[in-house]
Amino acid sequence: MPVNAERIAGDIATIATFTLTPGHGAGRPTFSSHWRQARDHVIAEATHAGCHHRIDAAGNVHIRSASVGWSVPCWLAGSHLDSVPGGGDYDGVLGVVAALEVLRAAAEDGRHSIPFEAVIFAEEEGTTFGLGMLGSQGWIGTLDAKALTALQNSSGQNYWQAGKSHQTDPAQLEANRLRPKDWLGFFEVHIEQGAGMWKRKESVALVTGINGRWQYSVTLNGVANHAGSTGMADRHDALAGAAEIIAGLESLAPTLGPRLVATVGKLLVEPNVFNVIPSTVIFTIDLRADSDSALAGADLRIRSLITSAATRRGLKVDLTQTESLPAAALDADLADRLRAAATRLSMTTLPETTSGALHDAAILAAVIPTIMLFVASRDGISHNPNEFSRLEDATAATRLLYEAVSNP
Numbered sequence: 035m036p037v038n039a040e041r042i043a044g045d046i047a048t049i050a051t052f053t054l055t056p057g058h059g060a061g062r063p064t065f066s067s068h069w070r071q072a073r074d075h076v077i078a079e080a081t082h083a084g085c086h087h088r089i090d091a092a093g094n095v096h097i098r099s100a101s102v103g104w105s106v107p108c109w110l111a112g113s114h115l116d117s118v119p120g121g122g123d124y125d126g127v128l129g130v131v132a133a134l135e136v137l138r139a140a141a142e143d144g145r146h147s148i149p150f151e152a153v154i155f156a157e158e159e160g161t162t163f164g165l166g167m168l169g170s171q172g173w174i175g176t177l178d179a180k181a182l183t184a185l186q187n188s189s190g191q192n193y194w195q196a197g198k199s200h201q202t203d204p205a206q207l208e209a210n211r212l213r214p215k216d217w218l219g220f221f222e223v224h225i226e227q228g229a230g231m232w233k234r235k236e237s238v239a240l241v242t243g244i245n246g247r248w249q250y251s252v253t254l255n256g257v258a259n260h261a262g263s264t265g266m267a268d269r270h271d272a273l274a275g276a277a278e279i280i281a282g283l284e285s286l287a288p289t290l291g292p293r294l295v296a297t298v299g300k301l302l303v304e305p306n307v308f309n310v311i312p313s314t315v316i317f318t319i320d321l322r323a324d325s326d327s328a329l330a331g332a333d334l335r336i337r338s339l340i341t342s343a344a345t346r347r348g349l350k351v352d353l354t355q356t357e358s359l360p361a362a363a364l365d366a367d368l369a370d371r372l373r374a375a376a377t378r379l380s381m382t383t384l385p386e387t388t389s390g391a392l393h394d395a396a397i398l399a400a401v402i403p404t405i406m407l408f409v410a411s412r413d414g415i416s417h418n419p420n421e422f423s424r425l426e427d428a429t430a431a432t433r434l435l436y437e438a439v440s441n442p
């Protein structure tokens with residue numbers, strides 16, 4: 035079998051050394067020198083295996099066997115190399131390495147003409163410019179050049195300024211756009227980033243859908259007042275209101291759908307002084323579910339939870355929905371292709387699941403047939419230096435990918 039576990043392990047270990055924060059996990063913000071080193075490593079490995087590459091205007095890298103021209107309709111597989119600060123060594127990296135290994139295995143097998151392309155998407159995580167999946171969204175056109183100009187990193191550079199030395203080009207974005215007829219389908223191998231598969235002792239799972247994500251920013255305005263002389267009945271405490279809403283959300287979420295989750299991950303308190311009743315609280319809500327109807331139903335319940343708590347406490351509410359990414363069903367034919375590949379490889383089971391996290395696959399699914407494979411995450415830990423997946427599971431997923439794309 036040409037898919038080589040040692041090579042996969044070697045790439046993951048090498049890419050892990052490209053970090054801003056050695057000893058404290060992956061630190062590879064998009065367009066940083068460490069991110070670029072990781073990208074260059076993958077390109078060098080593929081070039082060594084007889085591949086050519088091109089970089090599209092959004093900054094995504096495309097790699098094919100030199101025997102496969104750029105106009106040949108291809109299978110596509112890949113993921114991302116950027117990380118959250120203090121991230122793990124597997125998130126995104128595994129999907130890129132699996133696609134790279136398919137190119138190397140095909141070359142070693144003498145199957146240079148398999149219509150297959152590996153892709154490295156730019157800026158998936160959303161931590162560099164405040165919005166995620168920018169490379170894939172720029173490529174399919176859900177974000178245009180102007181939208182990407184409006185996004186800035188922490189040094190105040192917009193996407194194009196930060197990406198210029200990495201071959202991004204706003205003038206070519208339109209011309210480089212993905213054309214669906216050029217693609218047979220997209221496969222993304224990714225770690226699960228949850229505990230389900232690890233608990234169920236599953237190695238590799240077929241992902242049949244990706245949860246949608248709606249996000250909100252909520253501002254509660256009360257009245258700042260003296261913490262000593264204002265009686266409990268006379269207060270309009272914005273933070274107490276936020277606390278009631280947050281606890282209410284935690285109880286409400288499990289009643290709204292089997293795979294629905296709601297999180298308040300960010301809170302700003304004003305004046306944030308220990309002897310002043312809080313006047314203003316701004317917090318975020320991140321809501322995810324496996325169907326758009328579950329999201330819409332939850333939206334109504336959450337709005338009413340917020341309104342009733344605020345009204346009772348005499349607080350003013352401003353609620354803005356900042357994102358509404360729909361839930362994405364993945365492609366049934368590609369799922370069948372992977373099931374058939376698993377049978378040919380005598381894999382005894384290929385369990386099925388849905389993805390709670392968003393991935394580039396959710397973006398691609400809107401325009402071309404798309405499917406994902408999950409590899410189990412130890413104890414479900416991710417976005418953390420302790421993130422870990424077993425090499426044998428990563429190798430099994432890569433073999434499945436190779437089998438699926440190398441069969442007519």
Ligand SMILES: [Zn+2]
Pocket residue numbers: 114125126158224393
């Ligand atoms: Zn990822």
